[in-house]
Amino acid sequence: MAKTFIPDSNPDPVAVPTPSLSTMHHEGPLLRNFRAMLMVWRRDIIRLFRMPTRIITGIAQPILFLFVLGAGLESAVGANGAAGVDYQQYLFPGILAMSVLTSALFSAIAIVWDREFGFLREMLVAPVRRSTLVLGKALGGGSVSVIQGLVLVVLAPIVGVSFTVASFFEMLFFLLLLAFSLTAFGIVVASRMQRMESFQMVMALVLQPMLFLSGAIFPLNALPKWLAVITRLNPATYGVDAIRRVILPQAAPLEIFGSVVPLWFDALVTLGFGVAMLALAVKLFGKTE
Amino acid sequence: MSSPAVEVESLFKTFGDFHAVNNVSFSVAPGELFGFLGPNGAGKTTTISILCTLLQLSAGSARVAGFDVATQPNQVRSNIGLVFQEITLDDYLTGAENLKFHAVLYGCPPSQVKERTAPLLEMVGLTDRADQQVRFYSGGMKRRLEIARGLLHAPRVLFLDEPTIGLDPQTRLHIWDYVDQLRQREATTMFLTTHYMDEAERCDRIAIIDQGRIVAIDTPDALKASIGTDVVTIQTSDDAAAREQIIQVLGVTGDLTDDGLRLKVTDGEAFVPRLFDRLDTGVRNVNVRRPSLDDVFIEYTGRDIRDAEASTNDKFRSTAMARGLRKS
Numbered sequence: 001m002a003k004t005f006i007p008d009s010n011p012d013p014v015a016v017p018t019p020s021l022s023t024m025h026h027e028g029p030l031l032r033n034f035r036a037m038l039m040v041w042r043r044d045i046i047r048l049f050r051m052p053t054r055i056i057t058g059i060a061q062p063i064l065f066l067f068v069l070g071a072g073l074e075s076a077v078g079a080n081g082a083a084g085v086d087y088q089q090y091l092f093p094g095i096l097a098m099s100v101l102t103s104a105l106f107s108a109i110a111i112v113w114d115r116e117f118g119f120l121r122e123m124l125v126a127p128v129r130r131s132t133l134v135l136g137k138a139l140g141g142g143s144v145s146v147i148q149g150l151v152l153v154v155l156a157p158i159v160g161v162s163f164t165v166a167s168f169f170e171m172l173f174f175l176l177l178l179a180f181s182l183t184a185f186g187i188v189v190a191s192r193m194q195r196m197e198s199f200q201m202v203m204a205l206v207l208q209p210m211l212f213l214s215g216a217i218f219p220l221n222a223l224p225k226w227l228a229v230i231t232r233l234n235p236a237t238y239g240v241d242a243i244r245r246v247i248l249p250q251a252a253p254l255e256i257f258g259s260v261v262p263l264w265f266d267a268l269v270t271l272g273f274g275v276a277m278l279a280l281a282v283k284l285f286g287k288t289e
Numbered sequence: 290m291s292s293p294a295v296e297v298e299s300l301f302k303t304f305g306d307f308h309a310v311n312n313v314s315f316s317v318a319p320g321e322l323f324g325f326l327g328p329n330g331a332g333k334t335t336t337i338s339i340l341c342t343l344l345q346l347s348a349g350s351a352r353v354a355g356f357d358v359a360t361q362p363n364q365v366r367s368n369i370g371l372v373f374q375e376i377t378l379d380d381y382l383t384g385a386e387n388l389k390f391h392a393v394l395y396g397c398p399p400s401q402v403k404e405r406t407a408p409l410l411e412m413v414g415l416t417d418r419a420d421q422q423v424r425f426y427s428g429g430m431k432r433r434l435e436i437a438r439g440l441l442h443a444p445r446v447l448f449l450d451e452p453t454i455g456l457d458p459q460t461r462l463h464i465w466d467y468v469d470q471l472r473q474r475e476a477t478t479m480f481l482t483t484h485y486m487d488e489a490e491r492c493d494r495i496a497i498i499d500q501g502r503i504v505a506i507d508t509p510d511a512l513k514a515s516i517g518t519d520v521v522t523i524q525t526s527d528d529a530a531a532r533e534q535i536i537q538v539l540g541v542t543g544d545l546t547d548d549g550l551r552l553k554v555t556d557g558e559a560f561v562p563r564l565f566d567r568l569d570t571g572v573r574n575v576n577v578r579r580p581s582l583d584d585v586f587i588e589y590t591g592r593d594i595r596d597a598e599a600s601t602n603d604k605f606r607s608t609a610m611a612r613g614l615r616k617s
Contacts, residue, residue: 032396039393043379043386050381050422118377125341126394127366 033132040123040136041143044107048144058103058148062095065217066155083219083252088159090251093244094216096171100149100179101214101236105207107141108186112193131282134187138278141183146175161247170246177267178239181274185235187281214240221255232256235273242266292355294319294446294478295340300349302335302501309335311501312349317478317494319445322468324492325482326582332501333482334374337450340480341371354445367395370444370477372435374451380424384415384434387423388441395442409437413467429460436467446478447471453488465491486582495582497589504589509582516580516588519557523564524549524574531570538567546593549574551584 048054066088074087082090114120123133150172156163163171189202211217213227214236223231231237241254242263254261295317302310310332317323325333338344340353342362351358354368378387388406389399397405410416413433423431432452439447449468453461465488471477481492489495489509496506505512525531528550532543535552541560543552554560557577565572580588587593 035399036394039390043382043390046386047379047381117380118373118375119379121343121371121373122377122391123394124343125366125369125371126391127363127396128394 033128036128037132037136040133041140044140044144055148059151062099062152066091066095085248085251089161089248092159092161093247096149096152097216097240097243098211099152100145100175101182101211103145103148104141104179104182105186107144107183108190111190130285134281134285137187138180138184142180145179149175167246171243174239174242177270181270184274184277184281188277191281191284210234210236216240221252238266238269293317295480296352298350300351301347302339303347308501313503315496315506319478320476321493322479324489324495325498326489326495327498328484331498333498334450337448341369341448342366368445370439370447372439372449372452376431378423378431381422383420383422385419388438391438391441409441413437429456432464446480449481451482489582497586499590512585513580516584518553518555520578520580520584521552521554521557521560522549522576523572525570525572527570534568
């Protein structure tokens with residue numbers, strides 16, 4: 001990283017006109033909190049574009065999965081062998097979800113990072129509701145991960161996936177929903193963490209099982225019973241299913257006990273999980289020692 | 290504004306069986322520069338964290354700007370500014386963006402952010418660097434930006450937790466120039482923690498805090514006067530023997546310190562000739578001076594502030610640190 005060190009110029013303290021500190025406007029608490037939430041959100045967006053390497057590292061793993069794992073396994077499962085579509089096509093919505101899942105959970109790392117480097121305290125002493133901060137963080141992390149996920153959309157033609165305007169926006173909707181929910185979940189995890197190291201351990205124990213058991217990588221309808229049950233208990237499963245269905249209408253949808261899960265149910269579970277996690281995050285976030 | 294800016298009564302903060310803050314009471318008048326002087330781990334940051342609503346108190350009560358920290362945390366937060374011990378800026382935001390973030394969180398409409406932040410950036414001499422990311426700032430620049438940020442929302446009480454820690458002497462002096470200017474202009478109440486004696490000297494009143502307790506509280510002059518004596522430090526070939534002899538022949542009990550044998554006497558200049566007259570042990574070095582806050586600290590805690598730091602740190606690590614706390 002190129003760091004330019006700028007020496008402290010140590011200017012002599014200059015007499016400047018008194019900042020009229022008493023003129024601070026205090027508006028309605030709702031508007032204030034809304035603006036504060038947008039500010040917390042904007043900070044995450046600014047940071048993403050100041051650290052472009054984050055985008056690259058965020059998409060490296062999904063690309064590896066799509067082209068290496070995808071091409072390799074496609075030859076093993078044969079044409080239309082994965083839920084009625086080519087495996088690489090099957091995997092494409094999976095890696096979108098994977099990218100969102102990974103970066104949403106890792107966005108929550110930012111909180112542990114902020115705790116370690118002090119910025120969290122700056123937020124916690126501000127006269128805004130804890131829910132404002134949590135909501136801003138969830139929106140920020142969610143947006144960042146959707147931006148990262150969208151970078152992968154350019155790969156769609158390579159694996160023979162095409163979008164209509166409608167399917168693109170449907171996908172965007174479910175990506176946002178999934179990203180928001182998973183970021184809220186990540187905040188819950190992060191708010192109980194004191195140190196970076198423990199977070200990484202949890203992510204390894206949470207992120208990977210959550211990903212593998214979500215249907216992102218293999219179809220869930222013909223699994224052994226124990227595995228089928230676990231995958232249906234995974235809240236990420238429903239978001240992944242929804243994203244795949246809007247992109248690949250010809251792929252077999254998720255079934256529970258032999259009956260097809262409706263799309264609204266996917267949306268409801270994902271949203272419900274997100275809201276529950278958000279509520280829990282607010283509770284945990286507001287706790288002082 | 291006649292009510293105290295900060296009012297603390299019988300405050301306790303307990304981690305397990307360790308009393309980080311142990312029955313602390315004091316009050317700070319509006320406009321006062323009040324200092325907490327003590328070694329690291331004495332409970333200064335813990336007390337500040339409670340006053341800033343970052344930590345819950347275990348017992349007692351505390352009011353800041355007239356609001357109860359336990360039951361009215363939001364009103365307290367609106368009325369305080371904070372400069373933390375560690376840097377709490379976002380490195381990847383510019384100086385101006387850091388201020389904007391703060392301004393908006395404290396209720397400033399986005400349209401007014403510029404007019405509010407510009408004079409403060411000017412004051413801390415960062416106008417030219419405002420659009421540069423903070424990670425390219427030097428330590429002193431970061432500190433000045435934080436002070437500007439702490440003042441942005443016109444707090445009634447500004448907390449400065451070791452504001453000059455880790456800065457070079459020149460930058461420290463500059464920070465203090467700003468603080469003095471601010472006091473003259475804004476009459477903001479300032480609550481400072483420090484373990485630098487020269488910084489404590491600048492306060493209107495200081496509380497000496499050691500192992501979670503306030504052992505003395507008064508103006509620096511009154512504290513020094515309370516010792517009531519001059520300090521004579523001598524180095525001899527055998528300090529311990531000299532100490533015994535001085536007790537016997539001169540009736541003065543000295544303290545053995547790293548700097549030599551420290552004696553407190555009413556008239557230092559007159560004492561020294563008598564000392565030479567009566568003492569058999571060879572004196573290598575004599576120093577006579579009026580008491581400093583260092584001496585006050587030793588008088589009230591029985592230890593040098595540096596020694597106190599070493600022992601409280603050990604004790605602190607073995608208790609609070611084990612619970613995953615980062616600082617007191």
